[in-house]
Amino acid sequence: MTKIQKSETEWRSMLSPEAYRVLREHGTERAGTSPLNHEKRQGKFACAGCGKHLFDSKTKYESGTGWPSFWSPVSPEAVGESQDNSWFMRRTEVHCADCGGHLGHVFPDGPAPTGQRYCMNGVALRFIPEGTG
Structure with a gap:
């Protein structure tokens, strides 16, 4: 059960509309289209x-996939995971x-260190520069 109900x-x-499609309908943005992919x-x-702090810039890295990538969330409690069997493959959402x-x-x-x-x-993310909030 999620904490925030709307x-x-x-x-x-x-x-x-695009954030709604991704966040609420489990969509995927086109690779290479997010400015956050190049945020340094x-x-x-x-x-x-909802504004929950999920990832820190210290764990961000360039994966070459076209999407912002991180090797760890800020804490295990920040995110949840579930099995996604769409697109004829098994992934962890x-x-x-x-x-x-x-x-x-x-x-x-x-x-x-996490692999x-x-x-x-x-x-699905909002970047908050250090020292601004």
């Missing part, structure tokens, strides 16, 4: 749906632990 009408009114400043990445918004997927081919690649949709 009606679909409320979600639609507060999110852009220090700061945090929060859920675009990652969602915001507070609002349940779909963020992307995690794969076991990331760098040390994980949290491949996130940029439209």
Whole structure:
């Protein structure tokens, strides 16, 4: 059960159409389209749906996939995971632990120290530069 409950009408009114499609309908943005893929400043990445701090810039790396990638969330409690068997493959979906918004997927081919690649949709995240909030 997610901590933040809103009606679909409320979600639609507060999110852009693309953010709604990704966060609420489990969509995927086109690779290479997010400005966050090239974000190099220090700061945090929060859920675009509810503002929960999910990832830190210290764990962001260039995976070459076209989506913002991280080797770890800020804490295990920040995100939830579930099995995704769509597109004729088995993947692990990652969602915001507070609002349940779909963020992307995690794969076991990331760098040390975790070996994980949290491949996130940029439209599902909001970047907050260090020192601004």
